[in-house]
Amino acid sequence: xxAVINVFASIGLITILVIIIYYIWKYxxxxxxDKEIAQTRPSTAYMESIGIKCPDYWTxxxxxxxxxxICRDDKNLMAxxxxxxxxxxxxxxxxxKDGTNQSYKNSILFSKLEDGKKWEKMSNEEKIDFMKxxxxxxxxxxxxxxxxxxxxxxGVSTQAVWSGLNKYI
Numbered sequence: 001x002x003a004v005i006n007v008f009a010s011i012g013l014i015t016i017l018v019i020i021i022y023y024i025w026k027y028x029x030x031x032x033x034d035k036e037i038a039q040t041r042p043s044t045a046y047m048e049s050i051g052i053k054c055p056d057y058w059t060x061x062x063x064x065x066x067x068x069x070i071c072r073d074d075k076n077l078m079a080x081x082x083x084x085x086x087x088x089x090x091x092x093x094x095x096x097k098d099g100t101n102q103s104y105k106n107s108i109l110f111s112k113l114e115d116g117k118k119w120e121k122m123s124n125e126e127k128i129d130f131m132k133x134x135x136x137x138x139x140x141x142x143x144x145x146x147x148x149x150x151x152x153x154x155g156v157s158t159q160a161v162w163s164g165l166n167k168y169i
Contacts, residue, residue: 044119044120046163046164047119047120047164048118048119048120051119051162051163051164051165052113052119052164052165053069053071053110053113054069054071054110055071055144055145055149055162056162056163057075057077058071058072058073058074058075058077059071059072059074061104061107063112064093064095064097064102064109065095065096065097066112066135067112068109068110068111068112068135069109069110069111069112070093070104070107070108070109071107071108071109071110072104072105072106072107073090073106073107073108074106076106078090078106078148087137088137088138088139088143088144088147088148089108089139089144089147089148090106090107090108090148091107091108091138092104092105092106092107093107093108093109108138108139108144109135109136109138110135110138110141110144111130111133111134111135111140111141113130119164124168127168128142128168131165131168131169141162141165141169142168142169145162145165145169146169149162
């Protein structure tokens with residue numbers, strides 16, 4: 001009888017070890033995939049919290065009355081590298097919010113991501129459509145990247161002016 005118990009105990013122990021090794025292997029595989037993804041594109045967390053809202057190295061100041069993102073060029077990159085200085089690229093934004101006058105220099109408005117939408121869950125077609133949305137008199141993200149972003153060769157070696165979005169313009 002003890003030989004049967006030893007056999008079942010051994011089978012149980014081997015089963016537990018195989019399960020543990022399987023979960024460790026899956027965890028390591030996931031880390032490797034996440035590392036690979038991070039090298040080829042911005043992370044989901046970055047895109048949801050920052051990347052979709054403002055161009056690289058710009059500051060998100062908040063939103064206007066309609067929820068559109070107000071982005072400011074704090075590092076004066078448009079003066080250094082910008083192709084175009086028109087008011088669709090950068091301007092001074094003024095509006096009234098919560099009964100107070102708001103004013104932002106060297107800023108621009110970009111359309112908000114609709115409530116409940118997640119960048120990573122959008123199809124490529126939805127991403128392209130979102131990139132083409134503009135706010136009032138301002139450029140859409142796609143047009144801003146093309147018409148206002150850094151000019152290659154002017155101290156810039158790449159057209160990457162908005163990580164994660166360039167491939168959708």
